[in-house]
Amino acid sequence: xxxxxxxxxxxxxxxxxxxxxxxxxxxxxxxxxxxxxxxxxxxxxxxxxxxxxxxxxxxxxxxxxxxxxxxxxxxxxxxxxxxxxxxxxxxxxxxxxxxxxxxxxxxxxxxxxxxxxxxxxxxxxxxxxxxxxxxxxxxxxxxxxxxxxxxxxxxxxxxxxxxxxxxxxxxxxxxxxxxxxxxxxxxxxxxxxxxxxxxxxxxxxxxxxxxxxxxxxxxxxxxxxxxxxxxxxxxxxxxxxxxxxxxxxxxxxxxxxxxxxxxxxxxxxxxxxxxxxxxxxxxxxxxxxxxxxxxxxxxxxxxxxxxxxxxxxxxxxxxxxxxxxxxxxxxxxxxxxxxxxxxxxxxxxxxxxxxxxxxxxxxxxxxxxxxxxxxxxxxxxxxxxxxxxxxxxxxxxxxxxxxxxxxxxxxxxxxxxxxxxxxxxxxxxxxxxxxxxxxxxxxxxxxxxxxxxxxxxxxxxxxxxxxxxxxxxxxxxxxxxxxxxxxxxxxxxxxxxxxxxxxxxxxxxxxxxxxxxxxxxxxxxxxxxxxxxxxxxxxxxxxxxxxxxxxxxxxxxxxxxxxxxxxxxxxxxxxxxxxxxxxxxxxxxxxxxxxxxxxxxxxxxxxxxxxxxxxxxxxxxxxxxxxxxxxxxxxxxxxxxxxxxxxxxxxxxxxxxxxxxxxxxxxxxxxxxxxxxxxx
Numbered sequence: 001x002x003x004x005x006x007x008x009x010x011x012x013x014x015x016x017x018x019x020x021x022x023x024x025x026x027x028x029x030x031x032x033x034x035x036x037x038x039x040x041x042x043x044x045x046x047x048x049x050x051x052x053x054x055x056x057x058x059x060x061x062x063x064x065x066x067x068x069x070x071x072x073x074x075x076x077x078x079x080x081x082x083x084x085x086x087x088x089x090x091x092x093x094x095x096x097x098x099x100x101x102x103x104x105x106x107x108x109x110x111x112x113x114x115x116x117x118x119x120x121x122x123x124x125x126x127x128x129x130x131x132x133x134x135x136x137x138x139x140x141x142x143x144x145x146x147x148x149x150x151x152x153x154x155x156x157x158x159x160x161x162x163x164x165x166x167x168x169x170x171x172x173x174x175x176x177x178x179x180x181x182x183x184x185x186x187x188x189x190x191x192x193x194x195x196x197x198x199x200x201x202x203x204x205x206x207x208x209x210x211x212x213x214x215x216x217x218x219x220x221x222x223x224x225x226x227x228x229x230x231x232x233x234x235x236x237x238x239x240x241x242x243x244x245x246x247x248x249x250x251x252x253x254x255x256x257x258x259x260x261x262x263x264x265x266x267x268x269x270x271x272x273x274x275x276x277x278x279x280x281x282x283x284x285x286x287x288x289x290x291x292x293x294x295x296x297x298x299x300x301x302x303x304x305x306x307x308x309x310x311x312x313x314x315x316x317x318x319x320x321x322x323x324x325x326x327x328x329x330x331x332x333x334x335x336x337x338x339x340x341x342x343x344x345x346x347x348x349x350x351x352x353x354x355x356x357x358x359x360x361x362x363x364x365x366x367x368x369x370x371x372x373x374x375x376x377x378x379x380x381x382x383x384x385x386x387x388x389x390x391x392x393x394x395x396x397x398x399x400x401x402x403x404x405x406x407x408x409x410x411x412x413x414x415x416x417x418x419x420x421x422x423x424x425x426x427x428x429x430x431x432x433x434x435x436x437x438x439x440x441x442x443x444x445x446x447x448x449x450x451x452x453x454x455x456x457x458x459x460x461x462x463x464x465x466x467x468x469x470x471x472x473x474x475x476x477x478x479x480x481x482x483x484x485x486x487x488x489x490x491x492x493x494x495x496x497x498x499x500x501x502x503x504x505x506x507x508x509x510x511x512x513x514x515x516x517x518x519x520x521x522x523x524x525x526x527x528x529x530x531x532x533x534x535x536x537x538x539x540x541x542x543x544x545x546x547x548x549x550x551x552x553x554x555x556x557x558x559x560x561x562x563x564x565x566x567x568x569x570x571x572x573x574x575x576x577x578x579x580x581x582x583x584x585x586x587x588x589x590x591x592x593x594x595x596x597x598x599x600x601x602x603x604x605x606x607x608x609x610x611x612x613x614x615x616x617x618x619x620x621x622x623x624x625x626x627x628x629x630x631x632x633x634x635x636x637x638x639x640x641x642x643x644x645x646x647x648x649x650x651x652x653x654x655x656x657x658x659x660x661x662x663x664x665x666x667x668x669x670x671x672x673x674x675x676x677x678x679x680x
Contacts, residue, residue, distance in 0.1 A: 074126070074127065075127060076127075077095070077098045077099065077102060077123050077124070077127055078090075080123050080126045080127060081119070081123060082660070083660055083661045084123075084126065084152050084153060084154065084660045084661065084662065085119065085122075085123075085152065085658075085660050086654075086656070086657060086658045086659040086660035086663065086664075087657055087658070088657070090119075091115075091116055092111075092115065092116070092270055093109075093111075093268045093270055094116055094119055094120055096268070097109055097120045097242075097268050098119070098120060098123045098124055098127075100266055101120070101121065101124040101206060101240050101242050102124045102127050102128060104238070104240050105240055105265075105266060106240055106241045106242070106262050106264060106265035106266070107120075107240075107241075107242045107243070107265055107266050107267075107268060108212070108242075108243045108253065108256060108257055108262055108265045108266070108267045108268070109242060109243065109244045109245075109268045109270075110244075110245055110246070110247075110248055110253065110267075110268070110269045110270060110272075111244065111246065111268075111270040112246055112270065112271070112272050112273070112274055112390060113246045113274075113387070113390035113391060113394060114274070114368075114390070114393065114394035114395070114396065115246075115270055117210075117244045117246070120242060120244065121134065121206060121208035121242050121244070122149070122154070122182065124205070124206055124240075124242075125181055125182050125205050125206055125208075126154065126181055128205035128206060129203060129205060130178070130202070130203035130204050130205035130206075131175055131178070131180045131181060131182065131183050131202060131203065131204060131205055132181065132182045132183070132204075132205045132206050132207075132208060133182075133183050133185060133199065133204055133206070133207050133208070134182055134183065134184045134185070134208040134210060135185055135186070135187050135190075135207065135208065135209050135210065135229060136184055136185070136186065136210040136211065136364070137186060137187060137210075137211055137214055137223055137226075137363070137364075138210075138211070138363060138364035139160050139161070139162065139186055140162075140341065140344065141364045141365070141366070142158040142160060142162075142184045143158070143162075144348065144366070144628065144629060144632065145158075145184060145366075146158055146184065147626075147628045147632050148366075148628075148631075148632045149181075149182060151628075151632055151633065151662060151663060151666060152660055152662040152663060153660070153661060153662030153665075154181050154182060154662070155174075155179060155180050155181045155182075156180065156181060156182040156183070156184070157171040157174060157175070157180050157182075157183055157184070158171070158183065158184035158185070159171055159172070159183065159184070159185055159189060159195065160184075160185070160186050160189070161186075171183070172198055175198065175202050176198070176201055176202050178202075178203060186225075187214075187223060187225040187226050187228055187229060188225045190225070190228045190229070191225065191228065196235070199236075200235070204236060204239050205239075206239060206240045206241065206242060207229075207232050207236070207239055207240070207241045207242070208241075208242050208243075208244065209226075209229055209241065209242070209243040209244065209260065210244055210364075211244075211245060211363060211364070212226075212243035212244055212245040212248075212256050212260065213245040213247060213248050213252060213256065213383075214226045215227060215229065215255070215256055215259045215260055216248070216252045216255045216256060216259070217255070217259075221363065221387075226259075227259060229260055230259055230260055230261050231261075232260075232261075233261045233262075234261075241260070241262065241265070243256060243260055243262060243265070246387060246390055247272075247383050247386050247387045247390070247455075248383070248455075249383065249454070249455055249456065250455075250456050252383070253267065253269075271452075271457060272386070272451070272452055272455045272457055273448065273452060273457075273459065274389075274390060274393065275464070275466065276393045276396050276397060276398055276399055277389060277390075277392055277393050277399050277400070277401050277466075278398070278399070278400050278401065278466050278467060278468075279389070279401050279447040279448060279451070279466075279467040279468065280400065280401065280402045280403070280467065280468040281402075281403045281404075281405050281440075281441050281447070281468060282402065282403070282404050282405070282468075283404075283405065283406060283538070283542070283583050284404040284405055284406030284408070284409065285404075285406075287376045287404040288316075288317055288320050288321075288376070290404055291306065291317075291321075291374055291376065291402075291404070292320075292321070292324055292326075294372075294374065294400075294402055295321075295326060295354070295372075298372075298400065299371055299372050299400065301351075301352045302352065302369075302371035302372060303347070303351060303352055303353055303354070303367065303369055303370050303371060304354050304355075304370060304371055304372040304373065304374065304392070305354070305355050305356075305357060305361070305362060305370060305372075305373045305374070305388075305391060305392075306321075306328075306354060306355070306356045306357070306373075306374045306375075306376060307357060307358070307359065307362075307373070307374070307375045307376065307377070307379075307388055308356060308357070308358060308376050308377055309358070309376075309377035309412075310358070311332040311333070311334045311358065313376065313377070314330050314331070314332045314356050314357060314358055315330055315332075317356045317376065318330040318356040321354060321356065326354055327352060327353050327354065328353070328354040328355075328356050329343040329346060329347060329353060329354070329355055329356065330343065330356050330357070331343050331344065331355055331356070331357035331358070331360065331361040332357060332358045332360060332361075333358065333360050343355070344361070347365075347367070348365070348367055348629040349623060349624070349628075349629050349630065351369075351620070351630075359384065359388070362387075362388060362391050363387075365391055366394070366629075366631065367391075367394070367629065367631065368394040368395035368631050368635050368636065369394075369395055369397070369631070369636055370391055370392045370393065370394065370399070371392065371393070371397070371399050371400065372392055372399060372400040372401070372402060373388055373389045373391055373392040373399075373400075373401050373402070374400075374402045374403070374404075375388070375402070375403040375404065376404055377404075377409060377412075378403070378405055378409035378410070378412075378413055378437065378441070379403075379437060380413065380430070380433060380434060380437065381433035381434070381436065381437055382433070382436045382437050382440060382451070382454050383433070385403075385437060385440070386451065386455075389401035395635055395636055395637055396637070397636075403441070405441045406541070406545065407503055407541050407542075407544055407545035407548070410438065410545055410548045410549050410555075411502075411503070411548065411555045411560050412560075413434050414434070414548065414554065414555040415555050415560050417430045417431055417434065418555070418556075435549075435551075436454060438549040438550075439549075440454070441549070442546055442549055442550075442581050443469065443581075444469065444474045444475070444476050444581055445462075445469065446459070446461075446462060446463050446464050446467055446469055446470050447464075447467040447468065447469055447470075448464040448466070448467050448470075449461070449462060449463075449464065468584070472584045474581060474582060474583075474584055475582045476579045476580060476581055476582060477579065477580055477582055478577065478578070478579060478580075479543060479546070479578050479579065479580030480571070480574065480577050480578045482532070482535060482540075482543050482580070483543065483547060483552065483571050483572075483578045483580075484571065484572050484574065485510060485528065485531050485532050486506065486510065486532075486540070486543055486544055486547060486553075487547075487552070487553070487564070487568050487571060487572040488528050488531075488572060489506055489509050489510055489526070489528040489531075490506065490553065490562050490563065490564060490568075491564065491568075491572065492526055492527065492528055493506075493523075493526075494563070494564070496526070497521070497523075497526075499521070500556070500557060500561035500562065500563055501561055501562070502559065502560055502561050502562060503541065503544045503562060505517060505518070505523075506544065506562060507532075507537055507540045507541065507544070509523050509526065509528060509529055509530075510528070510530075510531060510532030510533075510535075510540055511530070511532055511533055511537065511540070512524075512529055512530025512532075512533060538583070539583075542580070542581070542583055543580060544562070546580050546581060548562070550567075551565050551567060552565060552567055552568055552571055552578075553565065553568065604640060604643060604644065605644065608640075608643040608644045608646075609643075610678070611642075611643040611646065611675065611678045612639055612640055612643035614674055614677070614678050615634075615639040615642060615643055615671070615674055616630075616636075616639060618670065618671075618674045619633050619634060619639065622667070622670070633663075633667065634658065634659075634663070634667070635658060637657070637658065638656060638657065638658035638659065641656050641657060641658075642656055642671060642675070646675055646678075647672075647675070648672075648675075649672070650664060650668045650669075650672065653668055653671060653672065654668070
């Protein structure tokens, strides 16, 4: 299992290139793996619990006169929660999970993004004796995670390939001396025998396996090195393990438990519902212009993520948005590592930036105020869609998940599966994942209900009131005759002319258009020429898209032409009626929604609003000075409560949610000074 040296580069989940082939994403990205030892990480900072490491470009040194942050350890999880993290009560299953792990039990935790997964291992690590070892694939984000914990007074460090030898040695010494509460590792470190020996010499409070779905071999984020974690129990049988993920079907949960040897682990499954996110899927026309309209109308000045399938599309979309006055940055595996690091750092630290990216970006991004996630291309699976859209609205504020979806997406995804490597069983699995995603796109039901049903959960209602199909109800119509006409055209091309063509040409035939191509092949002489003039071109695109989505037509050949499937004849002969989805003229806008989760946690009064802006301005300056994202200092929700309550002293400030003893010691006087200035 264990190799004598760290790997120079670990292949990771694929990102499509411009020819829709597969390549590994960057080894320094949010989901990246360990690169060569000594390579620069985000800002090049080290992982010591005592020091801030060496200087980050654009980052000033941490103030030497900074208040000493008190360290809190306690046998009472409630006390740790209050004094370290500044919260009076656990949410949902958190308390039960924490108690179970503190008592030495193994756990598999499924909790949506923003649901508080990290507290489920951070609190037990501060209660149990020893160091909590956190296994995470998020190399490029470990420094920010450590910064956030150190701001709370938690002694945290990491070991990964972004450190030089001296930094690694210091972190190892702190671990062996019992001076770390939490130690972050990439799974690849367990290939290194010296790392294993180090862990065996120290005292470990628990193992936390973050992003546990990465162990699922047929999942959307499979990391081969996660398979190494199956041996943790054999080497450390008395150390509890907690595996955490934000997205997994029941089958994936079973696979996680089996592969990580968590056979006796207790499963905790929270609701997958994200009520503050409005799900919207729009017919794709001119997707970049549609995106621009969305941003200008509803998300001007907001932070957001735009996902594209290929690098070329990422570059073109970022350039298009920038040309329209929107601050947009690209992120994909083809960019130089320094450019990726800089763009990621800016996105985390600056307000109002839009990151245009492939799926190489996003895992572990803790930025709480991402107001929208947009997809310009169809995700391959519901799991991927759920995880990517879940990066919006971590702070609980109203947010939008928007997807542009069209016929070309269906054709392209089907072709990618057909052309993919792997045996028939593997392609079947990919096809099933795509079918579920297409069903979500084509549904006339509530999208949230269907999304939760996919993960085996009951929404408790038939309508959520906060998705496009609820706000603009979608009707269905009897599309049997239309389907028969489309299928007949495909059949006659194949059987009378021994030809097959794509959707555009098929629609031209149905609409009776004498294009150059139609006349070249004498398709105006076919009996099906012009038999579909009762429908418009967009309607025919919708019909054919739904036929392909339902596997009543397939995509075949080098040129992605339309061909029959085994189910086509039954519909063409009228043996199987077919109801199709009508396209709404225009989806409702998220800013006018009134569904659950549509209001901010704290409404600001006219007096509080300017105080909130002063606090945000102070936070931005402090974050820039310290070289950390603004949310590491305080989340917006905490600043809103401060602005609303205007505490007069440190004691009152310490009662606000999100302000523990560490942050009170470090920032309390500065916050009170801002409040006094606001009163002046």
